[in-house]
Amino acid sequence: MVRERSPGIKLLFAVLVGAALIIPLVFVYALVWDRQGQSQTAQQSITAGWGGPQVIAGPIVVVPFRTTETQNEEVNGKVTTRTVEVERLLYISPVENRAQTSVRPEERRKSIYRSVLYEAQVSGAAKFELPADLPRFGVTRERLLWDRAELRMGASDARGLTKGGTLKANGQSLPVQPGKGPGATSGQGFFAFLPWNGEGVLSVDYAFGLRGSGSLSLVPRGGQTRWDVSSSWPNPSFSGAFLPETRSVGGEGFKAGFTVDKLALGQAPVATEDPGPPMIDDGSGGYAPVMAQEVAMASSASNPASGGAVEVIGGPARAVTVGLIEPVNLYSKVDRAVKYGFLFIGFTFLAFLLFDIVGGARVAAAEYLMTGAGLVLFFVLLLAFAEVIGFTVAYLVASAAIIGLLTAYSAAVLKSWRRARFIGALLLGLYALLYVLLSLEAWSLLIGSILLFVALAGVMYATRNVEWSSIGRSGNPAESGGGPADAGSPPAAPA
Numbered sequence: 353m354v355r356e357r358s359p360g361i362k363l364l365f366a367v368l369v370g371a372a373l374i375i376p377l378v379f380v381y382a383l384v385w386d387r388q389g390q391s392q393t394a395q396q397s398i399t400a401g402w403g404g405p406q407v408i409a410g411p412i413v414v415v416p417f418r419t420t421e422t423q424n425e426e427v428n429g430k431v432t433t434r435t436v437e438v439e440r441l442l443y444i445s446p447v448e449n450r451a452q453t454s455v456r457p458e459e460r461r462k463s464i465y466r467s468v469l470y471e472a473q474v475s476g477a478a479k480f481e482l483p484a485d486l487p488r489f490g491v492t493r494e495r496l497l498w499d500r501a502e503l504r505m506g507a508s509d510a511r512g513l514t515k516g517g518t519l520k521a522n523g524q525s526l527p528v529q530p531g532k533g534p535g536a537t538s539g540q541g542f543f544a545f546l547p548w549n550g551e552g553v554l555s556v557d558y559a560f561g562l563r564g565s566g567s568l569s570l571v572p573r574g575g576q577t578r579w580d581v582s583s584s585w586p587n588p589s590f591s592g593a594f595l596p597e598t599r600s601v602g603g604e605g606f607k608a609g610f611t612v613d614k615l616a617l618g619q620a621p622v623a624t625e626d627p628g629p630p631m632i633d634d635g636s637g638g639y640a641p642v643m644a645q646e647v648a649m650a651s652s653a654s655n656p657a658s659g660g661a662v663e664v665i666g667g668p669a670r671a672v673t674v675g676l677i678e679p680v681n682l683y684s685k686v687d688r689a690v691k692y693g694f695l696f697i698g699f700t701f702l703a704f705l706l707f708d709i710v711g712g713a714r715v716a717a718a719e720y721l722m723t724g725a726g727l728v729l730f731f732v733l734l735l736a737f738a739e740v741i742g743f744t745v746a747y748l749v750a751s752a753a754i755i756g757l758l759t760a761y762s763a764a765v766l767k768s769w770r771r772a773r774f775i776g777a778l779l780l781g782l783y784a785l786l787y788v789l790l791s792l793e794a795w796s797l798l799i800g801s802i803l804l805f806v807a808l809a810g811v812m813y814a815t816r817n818v819e820w821s822s823i824g825r826s827g828n829p830a831e832s833g834g835g836p837a838d839a840g841s842p843p844a845a846p847a
Contacts, residue, residue, distance in 0.1 A: 515561025
């Protein structure tokens with residue numbers, strides 16, 4: 353007569369083994385992050401000689417002007433005040449800007465990693481006009497140094513400017529020079545000296561080719577900005593401070609149209625400070641929220657130290673963004689799959705426990721451990737295959753391998769192919785459910801909570817007659833042909 357552990361002790365052993373599997377799951381989770389880091393490093397090496405995410409800014413007219421400032425100096429312990437003449441820059445935004453961009457994407461690979469690159473053709477037309485009430489902004493025409501006026505165009509990664517650029521002012525072609533891009537592009541881009549004295553309307557035409565990767569952004573300036581962008585890439589992501597007014601996305605590509613008005617920008621038509629680069633999150637392809645720029649206009653009477661010039665106070669530029677995203681981010685999906693690891697371990701161990709306690713099949717702690725190791729191995733196989741053949745096919749291969757392995761092992765552990773087929777069906781349902789949860793991210797919490805409720809109700813029903821603290825004898829173990837129907841029979845009588 354062999355004495356058995358009580359059902360409560362069996363449950364405790366199953367829980368302890370499941371808790372011990374936290375360690376390999378954490379290692380798998382760390383492995384996903386490590387491979388994702390290697391993927392990003394490989395993508396950066398691919399784009400190193402091409403160009404990163406690009407931000408386009410401009411055109412903008414920049415004119416130096418002279419003004420007076422009041423400075424305080426301490427000499428021999430005494431504070432003296434003096435007025436000096438300084439030179440500052442006036443940034444004039446266009447009253448209207450119409451831009452068109454055509455994006456031609458391509459994929460480049462390095463080993464098993466790939467990155468989306470593109471070549472963009474940018475062209476547009478802008479109109480400039482000095483405000484009629486310019487003196488109210490603290491700058492008068494006679495202070496402006498028109499002989500040094502510049503027309504600036506910006507691209508945030510100058511490595512992508514391999515096709516050259518053209519600038520025309522009132523139909524006249526201007527010789528372009530590198531650098532001096534607007535502040536939104538950190539000074540990268542190109543410029544030309546501008547033959548304009550501020551009279552009348554200035555018409556500007558521009559065109560250039562641009563290489564980049566991942567995303568393309570445009571910083572709107574001035575009165576009204578319209579941007580039409582098109583590409584053959586079928587998976588765009590629209591983000592940034594403004595979303596497109598019109599868009600069409602299909603298997604042959606996309607088209608989008610943005611319109612941004614001056615009131616939405618909150619910018620003055622002229623300023624003495626240029627907004628900084630937009631806040632961009634390159635890692636996720638998304639763009640961080642951009643705080644509204646506060647534009648303060650001070651008169652010479654209220655702010656004599658600045659000569660009455662308009663000031664821009666803080667804040668980066670706003671941008672509209674089009675991202676060329678991967679249709680499936682395999683690392684994020686594998687990462688989410690690993691988080692459901694305990695769902696697989698818990699349900700499989702629960703089935704073993706019920707066959708043990710209610711059905712009479714004896715399951716050792718080592719058998720729980722090896723079954724759990726097989727379930728953890730699924731995520732390693734999923735990651736390894738997904739990097740080579742894609743997430744969906746890798747999911748089918750890894751799940752089929754683990755289901756076949758554990759079904760065969762369960763037949764030996766539970767002494768019955770009927771019970772093993774039940775375990776196989778359980779795993780098949782769990783893997784199918786996990787794939788649905790990964791695909792329907794918004795519904796994952798609802799589906800998961802309902803599943804746990806149903807599982808808890810089933811366990812309560814199956815173990816309603818179990819005396820968890822009793823100690824039984826294995827005098828007549830259940831026949832090896834028993835299956836899930838065994839779960840309905842009462843447990844053995846206490847010894």
